[in-house]
Structure formats: C-alpha cells, structure tokens
Amino acid sequence: MTAISVRHLWKEYGDQIVLEDICLDFAPRSFVALVGPSGCGKTTFLRILLSQEHATRGEVLIDGRPIAPEPDADRGVVFQRYSVFPHLTVLGNVLLAAELAEAPLSGRLFGARRRQAEEEARALIAEVGLKGAEDKYPAALSGGMQQRLALAQAIMRKPKILLLDEPFGALDPGIRADIHVLMKALWNACEMSVVMVTHDLREAFTLATRIIAFERRRNRPEEAARYGATVAKDIEVWPKRIAGTRNPATGVGGSPDTPHSPGRDDPATSSGTGRDDPALKTA
Amino acid sequence: MRLINVRPDRGTALVLAILPFALVILAYVLGSAERLALNPDDKLLPSFGTIGDAIVKMAFTADNRTGDYLLWSDTAASLGRLLAALAISTAVALVVGVLIGMLPAVRAFLAPFVGMVSMVPPLALLPILFIVMGLGEESKIALIAIGITPFLIRDLAMRVEELPHEQLIKAQTMGASSWLIALRVVLPQIAPRLMDALRLSLGPAFLFLIAAEAIASDSGLGYRIFLVRRYLAMDVILPYVAWITLLAVLMDFALVKARRLIFPWFGAAK
Numbered sequence: 332m333t334a335i336s337v338r339h340l341w342k343e344y345g346d347q348i349v350l351e352d353i354c355l356d357f358a359p360r361s362f363v364a365l366v367g368p369s370g371c372g373k374t375t376f377l378r379i380l381l382s383q384e385h386a387t388r389g390e391v392l393i394d395g396r397p398i399a400p401e402p403d404a405d406r407g408v409v410f411q412r413y414s415v416f417p418h419l420t421v422l423g424n425v426l427l428a429a430e431l432a433e434a435p436l437s438g439r440l441f442g443a444r445r446r447q448a449e450e451e452a453r454a455l456i457a458e459v460g461l462k463g464a465e466d467k468y469p470a471a472l473s474g475g476m477q478q479r480l481a482l483a484q485a486i487m488r489k490p491k492i493l494l495l496d497e498p499f500g501a502l503d504p505g506i507r508a509d510i511h512v513l514m515k516a517l518w519n520a521c522e523m524s525v526v527m528v529t530h531d532l533r534e535a536f537t538l539a540t541r542i543i544a545f546e547r548r549r550n551r552p553e554e555a556a557r558y559g560a561t562v563a564k565d566i567e568v569w570p571k572r573i574a575g576t577r578n579p580a581t582g583v584g585g586s587p588d589t590p591h592s593p594g595r596d597d598p599a600t601s602s603g604t605g606r607d608d609p610a611l612k613t614a
Numbered sequence: 615m616r617l618i619n620v621r622p623d624r625g626t627a628l629v630l631a632i633l634p635f636a637l638v639i640l641a642y643v644l645g646s647a648e649r650l651a652l653n654p655d656d657k658l659l660p661s662f663g664t665i666g667d668a669i670v671k672m673a674f675t676a677d678n679r680t681g682d683y684l685l686w687s688d689t690a691a692s693l694g695r696l697l698a699a700l701a702i703s704t705a706v707a708l709v710v711g712v713l714i715g716m717l718p719a720v721r722a723f724l725a726p727f728v729g730m731v732s733m734v735p736p737l738a739l740l741p742i743l744f745i746v747m748g749l750g751e752e753s754k755i756a757l758i759a760i761g762i763t764p765f766l767i768r769d770l771a772m773r774v775e776e777l778p779h780e781q782l783i784k785a786q787t788m789g790a791s792s793w794l795i796a797l798r799v800v801l802p803q804i805a806p807r808l809m810d811a812l813r814l815s816l817g818p819a820f821l822f823l824i825a826a827e828a829i830a831s832d833s834g835l836g837y838r839i840f841l842v843r844r845y846l847a848m849d850v851i852l853p854y855v856a857w858i859t860l861l862a863v864l865m866d867f868a869l870v871k872a873r874r875l876i877f878p879w880f881g882a883a884k
C-alpha cells in the first residue's frame with residue numbers, strides 16, 4: 332500500500348516560481364489525473380514525484396517516509412516521448428525490466444529463468460496489444476504502439492507508483508478507448524497507485540478516482556514569474572472507483588465501469604446514476 | 615522545377631559519380647602524353663605503361679635484396695601499426711568517453727583536460743615520442759593513438775550526453791545501477807556511433823601513420839614513398855598513393871557495412 336503525501340511543495344527555476352505551496356494526499360491505490368493549462372507545471376510535479384527533479388521547498392512522503400533522492404524501481408514512468416529503448420526489440424524492451432532487476436552484474440538472464448521472464452514479457456506484450464510485433468524495433472512502431480510498449484515495460488517491473496505524462500496524447504480516439512480499457516485493467520490488477528498528467532478531461536473522468544487541476548492564480552505577464560501554479564480544483568470522481576473491485580466475484584460496491592465509453596462524437600450515454608458530468612447526463 | 619527537387623535517376627547518378635574520376639584520369643593521360651612527346655625520359659608524369667611496370671616490380675617481383683614483395687610487406691607493416699593504434703584508441707576512448715559522458719564527477723575531472731590535450735598538435739609531439747620511446751614501432755603507434763584518441767573521446771562523450779535523458783531515468787526506474795545502465799543502455803547505443811567516429815578518424819590516422827613512417831622507419835607505405843622520392847620515382851609513388859587511398863576507402867566501407875549489419879536499428883532510430 333502506498334500513500335503519497337505532498338507537503339507544502341515549492342518548485343522554482345531561478346526567478347520563476349513554477350509550483351507554489353502544493354499540499355496533496357493521495358490514498359493508496361488511487362488513480363489521480365493531473366490537468367491544467369500548458370506550462371503550469373504538471374510535468375515538473377511528476378518529475379518531482381519521480382525524483383528526477385527536487386523540490387525547492389517542502390517535501391514528498393511515500394508511506395510517511397521522504398522519497399528516495401533518485402529514481403528507483405518503486406516508481407515506474409511513461410514519458411511523453413523517448414520512453415523506450417531504440418536499440419532493443421519490443422520483446423527486448425520488456426525483458427530488460429526483468430534482466431536489470433535480476434542480473435546486477437551481466438544485465439542478462441539465461442536458461443530457465445530467461446524463458447520464464449520471456450513468457451511473462453510475451454504475455455504482457457499481448458496484453459497491451461502488441462502481439463506479433465515482438466521482434467520489431469521501436470522505430471518500426473507507431474507512436475501509439477511505442478506508448479503501449481512503454482506501458483508494458485513499466486508494468487513489467489511491478490512499480491508501486493506509476494507516473495504517466497500525457498501517455499496517450501498522440502493517439503486517435505479509437506485506440507485511446509482501447510488503451511483506456513487496458514489502463515483500467517492494469518490498475519485493477521496491479522498493486523499500484525497511478526498519477527497521470529493529461530490534457531483530455533474526458534480521459535481524466537474516464538480513468539481517474541480523483542482529478543487535480545493545477546492553475547496559476549495570476550497570469551498577468553509581469554506577475555507570472557512570481558506566482559506559481561496551485562491546486563485550483565480537487566475533484567473526487569463519483570461514483571467512487573475502487574481498485575481491484577471490478578471482478579464481480581470479489582467486488583462489492585464497485586463502479587459500473589463500461590469497458591467501452593462512447594467516442595468523442597458518439598451520442599452520450601448514461602453511465603450510471605449520479606455521475607456529475609453534464610455531457611453524460613443529457614442522454 | 616526547383617534545383618532542390620531535381621533528383622538524378624540511378625543511371626545518371628552512376629555516370630555523375632564516375633565523371634570526376636574519368637576527368638582526372640583523362641587529364642593525366644593527356645598531360646603525360648604531351649610531356650613524354652617532348653621528353654621521352656620525363657619522370658614527372660609517367661605513362662600508364664611505366665606505372666604498370668612499377669606495380670609489377672613492387673607487388674609481384676621479389677626484391678633482390680630482401681626477397682620480400684615490397685608492396686605487400688609495406689602494406690602489412692603499415693596496417694599493423696594502424697590497426698594497433700586504432701584498437702588502443704578505441705578501447706581508451708570507449709572507457710573514458712562513456713565515463714565522461716555518464717558521470718558528472720568524471721566529466722568535471724577529465725573533460726577540461728581532454729579538451730586541452732586534444733588541442734596539442736600531435737606532430738609537434740613526434741620528436742618527444744622518438745626521444746622517449748625510440749624509433750621503433752611503439753613511437754609510431756603512439757603518434758597515431760595520441761592523434762586520434764582525444765577526438766574519439768570527445769565525440770563519444772558528446773554522443774553519450776546526447777542520449778535522451780528520459781532513457782537514463784527510465785532505466786533507473788527499472789532498477790538499473792550505473793554499471794547496468796552503461797552496459798545495457800549506453801554502450802549498445804554508443805557502439806554504432808563509435809564506428810562512425812572511427813570512420814571520421816581514419817583520415818587523420820593515415821596522416822599520422824605516413825608522417826611517422828616518413829621520418830623514421832625502414833618499412834611501410836609512407837617509408838617507401840619518401841624513399842623513392844629521392845629518385846623522382848613517380849611511377850612508384852602514384853600507385854602507392856592510390857593504394858593507400860583504396861585501403862582507407864575499403865576500411866571506411868567495411869565500417870559502414872559492419873555497422874548496418876550489427877546494429878540494424880541504428881539507421882531507422884536516428
């Protein structure tokens with residue numbers, strides 16, 4: 332169980348204040364969507380959670396302890412781009428996660444353990460819909476396929492926290508719907524919390540348990556540098572989604588997840604009662 | 615149509631590529647014929663027949679003093695030096711370049727020093743090398759290695775730093791140590807770039823090789839052309855120069871081919 336707690340976090344680049352006094356608590360197994368205008372510091376916030384950047388002031392706690400000062404295997408990531416290794420095939424990319432973990436000297440697995448890891452990797456590759464592309468290099472994959480590969484690679488290592496930076500930004504609505512289903516399934520199946528940056532509010536409401544909007548309170552040019560972004564909205568998605576309760580055998584009080592939410596131009600459909608999304612209510 | 619959009623088809627491209635070579639050869643033949651018409655003993659632009667005789671003498675006739683086939687023994691001596699130096703330079707550059715590129719502490723420690731050393735003109739060091747290491751093979755190999763290693767180190771360090779930072783972060787989130795990142799992420803991606811850097815340093819490597827052989831040696835391609843210069847033996851010098859050029863071109867070509875073969879992902883990923 333991993334609770335993330337952000338205490339009075341400030342981030343400044345030189346004179347420019349990017350994040351200002353952010354205080355947030357994420358419950359274990361939450362799926363948080365971060366939204367906000369471009370340049371407001373979403374990526375910066377994610378980088379701090381990853382320890383790629385460090386807070387100027389304030390702290391981030393995971394399960395009550397300060398986060399490690401450098402990226403580690405507890406926190407997986409999918410970046411906007413450059414997330415996969417161009418010199419490895421699809422299978423090699425996913426397998427690498429196991430190899431790096433288990434072979435600290437040679438970085439390679441052999442024999443039975445390798446076969447086992449390969450099987451695991453192949454299953455994961457199939458799960459993200461890349462079956463048949465195992466031996467292709469990333470340069471031969473489309474942007475969406477690369478992102479799915481990056482997702483498989485991150486999941487392979489079973490991180491406690493998965494950080495996603497606009498991972499599906501470049502995908503068309505059809506593939507996006509597929510990948511949303513996949514994302515939900517992964518979140519339900521794996522013991523992890525997810526923090527995802529997105530520009531797409533629909534995506535945020537489709538996936539997340541909670542939506543955080545960052546915004547600069549002042550945006551006049553002469554003030555912009557001195558005021559960073561703060562949490563402008565903090566919305567719990569209703570009905571509550573609880574990880575791992577989708578399976579009817581174990582599920583009590585799970586959300587009525589529709590595996591396929593309507594496409595952008597489809598007529599809106601009702602997705603259960605009480606969902607305070609006006610677009611969805613009008614059906 | 616704009617010139618930038620005019621593409622020659624394959625046949626035209628081939629003709630265009632051959633044209634400069636043909637023109638140079640034609641100019642030589644004409645010039646040579648003209649000089650020989652004036653003075654049949656002219657040594658400056660020997661006819662192709664004379665050059666052919668010289669090639670047969672150097673390559674296919676045993677030297678009556680040593681019993682060697684001179685072109686081949688010269689080639690073996692020169693290539694031995696060149697390959698030894700390239701191997702040393704590559705090994706040093708790979709280790710130091712990757713360390714400088716990956717580790718900020720090593721970069722702070724070595725990058726300014728390497729930058730400075732790379733500005734020392736290697737040929738100016740040649741007398742020092744001769745004094746310290748003697749006139750044997752070591753000093754010649756050392757000259758070539760000193761000449762190209764700093765360039766290789768700086769090039770590789772830059773290539774390492776050019777790798778998207780996201781990749782290094784990603785590898786860390788997969789639990790890799792610095793060693794594993796070097797082994798599985800950096801080195802495999804640097805290797806094809808190293809082969810390109812080696813191609814670029816072939817020219818300087820040959821330059822330093824010929825220079826060292828010209829000054830103090832008793833074998834090698836450079837030694838030979840400077841030796842026969844005394845007799846104005848253009849009929850030997852010209853084929854030797856052509857042969858050296860051909861060797862360099864072949865090595866360049868082999869490096870490209872090998873890179874494509876070993877690193878099929880590289881061309882597409884760039």
Ligand SMILES: Nc1ncnc2c1ncn2[C@@H]1O[C@H](COP(=O)(O)OP(=O)(O)OP(=O)(O)O)[C@@H](O)[C@H]1O
Binds near residue numbers: 344349
């Ligand atoms: N390394 C840096 N040095 C200086 N300023 C930076 C640096 N990184 C980010 N910034 C600044 O921080 C602000 C927030 O950047 P960030 O990348 O976090 O925005 P974002 O919310 O992710 O935007 P987008 O939605 O466009 O991805 C920007 O104004 C940017 O100029």
Ligand SMILES: [Mg+2]
Binds near residue numbers: 373374375496
């Ligand atoms: Mg961003």
